[in-house]
Amino acid sequence: QSKTIITEKPIYVDIRPWGSMSTIIGHTFLTHKRRPTKCVAGMLLCAILSDTLNLLGPTTTDWDRLMVAVLADIAEVDDIQLLASRQFKAKSRELATLSAVGLVNGDQKSFSYEVNGGFVGDIGFAVVETTDDVVIMDRIMELIPEMVACKKEKKISMLFLAIVNIVKLRSCLLLCGPSEKSLATDCFHGELSHNSFVMDLGKRVSRKQDFIPVISKVLQSGWKRPNDIPRGLSATMELKELGKLEVDPNDPYGNVTRKTPDPPKQTDVVFITTG
Template identity: 30%
Template structure:
């Protein structure tokens, strides 16, 4: 039986790393030879969770075909978000909670995607269906993923299933959901030690929207001033990114995780589409997005529709 590498998207977030670890364990329970790997360094939030639950960070890869012929994708399916040589390997599994876009395979595969708050929630259901026990540390990482993707169950992406699963995982992991959750989210908001490039890359994805390449980064904070004071530096870093890529539009979503509000820096082409998508004006490369916290539900669909024309 050939080895399967399990990984999430580039610029990995907590759901990506945790889901790779959890699905690796799931595959091993099924008898497969698998390994969780990552397509980048864990961010500070994810590092906090890994240290708290005493789990070693997955090793980082840039290509997969030099090691294996089969891979499993978690928390993504869009090729531009995946490993650089995704076309050179066979995708045998996809576990996800995002839209399906630009994804195709030459062979049948196991594909499971649900409109739910995190990939870890989907995985919990799969563990439950197989009656597989979840080790405490793995449960802690899965809980961290749900907390991260749902902003401690406050994001509009949160479902009743996510809430139920989070409390069950908290019990297995032996942590208080609210206390641990707030500590986890705050761990990811230490922005002063990061360069502008690190801020952009810590949680960033490229999307194909009707042929337009759009990059959306999200920066979580507990004080907008921590970001607004660095506006010039951040936009300069965005412009450098645009020069070296085929991205046409770059949106930097800045979210206050305590107040559940956002604004965004917008750089590049199609400013009219941005204004149409959010019914707000872009002024001095900035747009106000009150009540917006979810890239997946409140940014990507709206921009995709606006760029269709």
């Protein structure tokens, strides 16, 4: 998202400050005087509701609201609230079946920074949107080691995972190391829990508007990793010790999991992640 794009020939790009790409697509249909089919209108409608959190997210614009009304009419959807509710519940059920690898990598974006005299590196930011954040939070002891392994595999400096409750419109942030904790504290000042591996983000729910702009501002202001913070797991363990990726042959969904040489006991995991 922050990398340079190089093309052989000039390309047409339509970028608008709206809440969903599908709003732009719907708008393009109308400006070209073409009526989308019922199925296409339904897909675009669901995409807008997902991207804007049922038009309640902070990135929602009047154009999104207008396009939802138009597409709902074409798709013959009488109850938009019911559609959004069923859609969010279905998404949450699917998330419950994902492995830690799937949750950490499913909706993850990388952002590059090169601040003169300051931070230089890539920061990964993953998001899990669900109607039941408790189910995801119960898997912290799976998610933290997976975040560390992902950092090492992708060779990124820091990795965050935000768990967003799309009903209550509240979030918490998983912090897999001391660098993440230090930066998040300077950015969001949220209350820490779970041995300082979880930060309450309050009503912040949007990576595009609430999370990345704040991180970018703090980094651009000269933030550096403090010298006195301890080394994290990613600096003290080899990737092979964290396990390798493989498809679970017993999983009906074909989930990719991380196979460790010797599965650690619960107490071992707690010791590793708090070190």
